[in-house]
Amino acid sequence: MxxxxxxxxxxxxxxxxxxxxxxxxxxxxxxxxxxxxxxxxxxxxxxxxxxxxxxxxxxxxxxxxxxxxxxxxxxxxxxxxxxxxxxxxxxxxxxxxxxxxxxxxxxxxxxxxxxxxxxxxxxxxxxxxxxxxxxxxxxxxxxxxxxxxxxxxxxxxxxxxxxxxxxxxxxxxxxxxxxxxxxxxxxxxxxxxxxxxxxxxxxxxxxxxxxxxxxxxxxxxxxxxxxxxxxxxxxxxxxxxxxxxxxxxxxxxxxxxxxxxxxxxxxxxxxxxxxxxxxxxxxxxxxxxQAGSLEDTHYLALSREARLYQAVSQVADIQALSLVPTILGCAISIRKRFEGEPKNVAAAAFGAYSWLKYCVVVDHDVNVFDINDVWWAMATRSRPDRGLLIMENALGFPRDPFHIHTSKLGIDATAPLNQWEEFERKTVPGADDIHLEDYL
Ligand SMILES: Cc1cc2nc3c(=O)[nH]c(=O)nc-3n(C[C@H](O)[C@H](O)[C@H](O)COP(=O)(O)O)c2cc1C
Structure with a gap:
């Protein structure tokens, strides 16, 4: 050590x-x-x-x-x-x-x-x-x-x-x-x-x-x-x-x-x-x-991620979560068991950590540490008419003269249950292990 x-x-x-x-x-x-x-x-x-x-x-x-x-x-x-x-x-x-x-x-x-x-x-x-x-x-x-x-x-x-x-x-x-x-x-x-x-x-x-x-x-x-x-x-x-x-x-x-x-x-x-x-x-x-740098965010995130992990574990089969790159937004991956469960996950997260403003819930095949992957899940799996949890007049980040942080949004970006044939991600065999340098 x-x-x-x-x-x-x-x-x-x-x-x-x-x-x-x-x-x-x-x-x-x-x-x-x-x-x-x-x-x-x-x-x-x-x-x-x-x-x-x-x-x-x-x-x-x-x-x-x-x-x-x-x-x-x-x-x-x-x-x-x-x-x-x-x-x-x-x-x-x-x-x-x-x-x-x-x-x-x-x-x-x-x-x-x-x-x-x-x-x-x-x-x-x-x-x-x-x-x-x-x-x-x-x-x-x-x-x-x-x-x-x-x-x-x-x-x-x-x-x-x-x-x-x-x-x-x-x-x-x-x-x-x-x-x-x-x-x-x-x-x-x-x-x-x-x-x-x-x-x-x-x-x-x-x-x-x-x-x-x-x-x-x-x-x-x-x-x-x-x-x-x-x-x-x-x-x-x-x-x-x-x-x-x-x-x-x-x-x-x-x-x-x-x-x-x-x-x-x-x-x-x-x-x-x-x-x-x-x-x-x-x-x-x-x-x-540097305040707001990735380093600062990681320092602030980890204990809050632990708190969220423990809270969400009570309501869902959580796989991973990330409060980076902003501690006001969280991506949580779960193995979904029921339709609607992602909204419960978001509610549990908002309850556990009051500064949290956005919570995106994704499936286990999405990398929560890669913001591009989270956006991909939102774009291809979320249903804005049904998959949103909006919380008004809630406790948020305290220094808030313009009341920007008093509402929260949970987004269900999971695929419909039991439809993996439709939603299985395509892969390229060997792509993770091949080294371009070996070919140049
Ligand atoms: C790099 C860094 C700088 C921080 N600067 C401040 C600050 O200037 N003022 C503040 O209130 N909290 C700041 N914080 C957050 C507090 O340290 C954090 O909220 C801490 O938990 C408060 O301590 P307490 O639990 O004893 O109240 C900073 C955190 C980090 C990682």
């Missing part, structure tokens, strides 16, 4: 899934422009020379199911089942005395965030944004840990803008600390194993420690170390850690920021994070994620 981001990069490299960039690059727009090229190739990218001396930058560690499959040691089609299997065996993290993230420690006035290669991603972004920071906090009453990912806008030497709004758990925790008149202590780990990011991006019941999920995914305890300036623990093998306080009752404009829906979220009053300590490994790797 890979311990950290570095060993994951090694694994990707041995599988020809890593691009190394040796030429010096600028974190402002140049890095994200190159990230888009790496995304197209389905490969991770490591920038070895960055216009912020001392740091390397990486991105697109998990831009494809193929990469996730490597880390989960399974096939791309079976990742969701593997997730469910692992999470069903909870393992707690463990605190150890020290770890590589303590190789360099800077405190107080030594902290200077301008030394980090924080990336400016999009044309109208308010500035550089930390997008792959795993935020650790604790509930003031129970002491239970919460782990999430929250964007952070660079605002100065030791100052970041941070968005954390209830019902997101970090927002709830901030409110609790504020009621006590105390600042919220947080620690932010940057440069993480994909399982730690997956766990942080998972929405679980309030009070569940996401580092337990991360440990379960690893099949061994995640090793943590105590922070220097706050009463929190962070992954011992993280590349970089920022520690500090979110000021109570202080709100400042944050944004605009190019978000996961590919639009700019407008300027909003958000919180302020004052960084009191910065620790990092030798030759640290700064990790960044």
């Amino acid at each position: 890979q311990k950290d981001l570095r060993s994951c990069l090694q694994l990707l490299e041995t599988s020809d899934l890593l691009l190394r960039v040796k030429k010096e690059v600028n974190p402002r727009f140049e890095i994200p422009a190159l990230m888009k090229k790496a995304e197209k190739q389905g490969k991770a990218i490591l920038f070895e020379s960055v216009k912020r001396p001392g740091f390397r930058v990486t991105n697109n560690i998990c831009g494809s199911r193929k990469a996730f499959a490597l880390f989960f040691e399974t096939s791309p089609e079976k990742i969701v089942q593997e997730w469910i299997r692992r999470v069903n065996h909870p393992i707690k993290p463990e605190v150890c005395s020290s770890g590589p993230v303590k190789e360099t420690i800077k405190k107080g006035s030594e902290v200077d965030l301008s030394e980090l290669p924080i990336v400016t991603h999009c044309a109208k972004d308010a500035g550089p944004y930390i997008t792959a920071g795993i935020v650790v906090a604790k509930d003031p009453e129970t002491g239970t840990r919460n782990v999430s990912i929250n964007r952070m806008q660079y605002k100065g030497k030791n100052k970041l803008g941070i968005r954390m709004m209830p019902p997101q758990h970090l927002g709830l925790i901030r409110e609790k600390w504020e009621k006590k008149g105390k600042p919220l202590e947080i620690a932010v780990a940057i440069g993480s194993h994909p399982f730690d990011i997956l766990a942080a991006a998972t929405t679980v019941a309030y009070g569940t420690d996401e580092f337990t999920i991360s440990s379960s995914l690893r099949k061994e305890p995640l090793q943590l170390v105590k922070c220097e300036a706050v009463d929190l623990e962070v992954p011992a093998f993280a590349e970089i850690v920022l520690e500090g306080e979110v000021l109570p009752e202080v709100w400042e404009p944050e944004g605009p920021f190019g978000d996961f829906m590919q639009y700019y979220v407008p300027v909003m009053d958000n919180n302020v994070f004052i960084v009191k300590a910065l620790t990092h490994r030798k030759d640290p790797i700064y990790q960044t994620i």
